Amino acid sequence: MNRRDFFKKAITSGIAAGAFLAFPKVNRFWRTPSNAASLPYDLVAVRGGEPDIMFDAAINALGGMGTFVPRGSRVLVKPNIGWDVPPERAGNTHPALVGAIVAQCLDAGASKVSVFDHTCDNWRRCYKNSGIDAAVKKAGGKMISGDSEGYYKTVTVPSGLRLQEAKVHQALLDADVFINVPILKHHSSTMLTIGMKNLMGVVWDRWYWHRNDLHQCIADFASFRKPDLTVVDAYNVMKRNGPRGVSVNDVVSMQAQVISRDPVAADAAATKLFGMEPEDIRHIKIASQMNLGQINLEHLAINRIKL
């Protein structure tokens, strides 16, 4: 199914694209199915289970994966696979969670589920040793490379203050549905890395962000393509020496997960889980000021599930 077919289908099934109105210039990237507007909760937080079990519980609370993944759509799942470390080091998103998401997308009728990250360490070692390569393939998804500039296309970031251009992976530009699956971690430069920071992995020229006010660039890029769903993995959490970590000694077991279609809210809730205040993480604050989402959790309908 190509993009046009998708539009036709979407229109015939009576979808009113309310979300498109918010950002007219980038509305082609805001193709959240309209029934998402009537989600039962703004945010679901789960504790006390395995990553895949918690995800199944959370997505059911939001009405199932079909709410986010229309039949026949192309899905991009973007975990954090930045480092050549095994799952217990919590440097990358938990493979069981990524596998569960891929499986749910395919069950919902996705035509194709792609997974990639522009890694920091050697990409093939990262894919393999994170366990994500095996989990995705087992679930029926496709691991694609992000390791060559040829995969990336230059796009403009209309609402960007410092970041107005970026080279973005073609897989994101082609995706009908974009699911961001970060892991909650300590981070040496941005204090925490959660959802919006994880989006650095879909661009090629990352060094530019570091050079030009990192926090502002992270918030700027969050305005480019809002993920249709953010799933924060907080099963094992690296509390210090992030984002790579030095040993398993840096990791605590938190057995938590946050999912939301609001990227700012997801990051804010995860920040609180970590034990910090969202306002103290500058890119979350800037993103809230840019109206990219809700930083104040008191304004949200939250479903808290304990397994």
Next chain:
Amino acid sequence: MNPRVLKPLRLCFALAFFMGTALIFLDIWDTGARLLADKLLVLQFVPSLLKFMNHAALGATGFMVVLGLTLIFGRIYCSAICPLGIFQDVISRVFSKKRAPAGKKTKSPAFKYSPPRNILRYGIFLATLLFFAAGTTLMLNLLDPFSSFGRMMTHLFHPVVIFLNNLSVSLAETLGNHALFRVRLPAAAPLSLGIALASVMLIGWMSARHGRLYCNTLCPVGTLLGLVSKFSIVRVGIHTGACRSCGACRRVCKAGCIDVKTKQVDVSRCVTCFNCLSACPDQAIVYGSRFRKNLPRPSHKKTAQNRRNFMLTLAAGSLGIAAGGVNATPNSPPIQARPTTIAENKTCPLSPPGSRGIKRYTSICTACHLCVSACPSGLLTPSVSAFGLSSMMQPRMDFNRGHCNFDCTVCSNICPSGAILPLTIAQKQQTQVGVAKFIKENCVVYTDNTNCGACSEHCPTKAVTMVPYINAAGRNLVIPKMNEAICVGCGGCEHACPTRPYKAIYVDGNLVHRTAEKPQEKKLEQETSQDFPF
């Protein structure tokens, strides 16, 4: 054994060695072929010899096997094992059709007998030996057939394979297939590319026109094995009684070592390809023990003549070296000094982990560039003058293209010469090839009052940590701080540092590698709360 099966047998071995060796260099997809590298390359003469000379304990006895083989069977190495030799045969064959007279159905090239060029080959051999003894491996590295082949693969064929791969990937992607992946081209290395190109042209021309001329004039391994094969037990010879001097053997002899007039085979130049055995209509060419009576032995006069030539060349060569001795002094490795300016002050280049130190590394590495092809991060780059000109082309660590992966030991486990010794992952993780140096005045945090921390992000040991930084903007900023004791010099920080043209953090090499301390931190207390803080 039927003498005519020897050639097909040689061909099978040659193809297996050639394809295997080429695959090890060209495996851009990392299929695992390189796991066989140590077994396949163990017989490569120069790397094995160097490995033995420096680390006899490693059991690098491949060159002994080759010497033994030569002593018994002649120069088997040159025909069946040496990838450059087989490469020349391929070229010879391709050009043979052009050389064959029109209308005449000759499958093989028409070679001629040529007298040995003893002064040239012994002179070059001696010069190589003396340069090596004087501490510079440059001449050996330029002439060693395995290393020369490796450089051709790495700099000429490897990029072509990547180009073709990427071309087919884009084709496959337009058809919706994402199973293949693009591969990044390695950093350009003009000097090594030029030398590889020059070698391929020179050797290609020599082999297209004169068969194995390179092996019998320029190649020091060929010359040495030629000397040894003078004593070989089993050798190619002409059964003078059966030979009608038809010249069929001479026409297929790529070494040009069969003199039909005198019915003599110059065994020192014979590469035991066995083409002549298959070509001879009368089976007058035999491959057998020289102690059997019906085989003609070289006349004493001729041997004496050869010996005289050899001695003469030795003397002449020594004189030449003595005269050139002043210029032949190898460049001493660079000495470390204290950085003094904001520009990166790299006082010492970086040799790969496992090489133990620059002096040791540069005295062994043959610049075959297998590590350059194999490095998954593509950071091993042929040097130009970093280690001194006499060590040119020996790979150094260059963090422009990537950083040394903390858990990766590929180069140390693949190096055929032992210039990079095998490391376990645990050893590698404490091998300090260099130490990162921070230039605060170049740092984004200092110049722009914004957070960056790319260096600390990439640091696998947290030798670079971020500490609170009081700044004019009044922001909660953090700035890098170095703990050199636990730094391994992997270059993650330097690679990631976004400042240009000078980095705010860079790795200065260790002249002799050290052992980094292990980062120690206590286990965090596990949380027991299962509540939601919101």
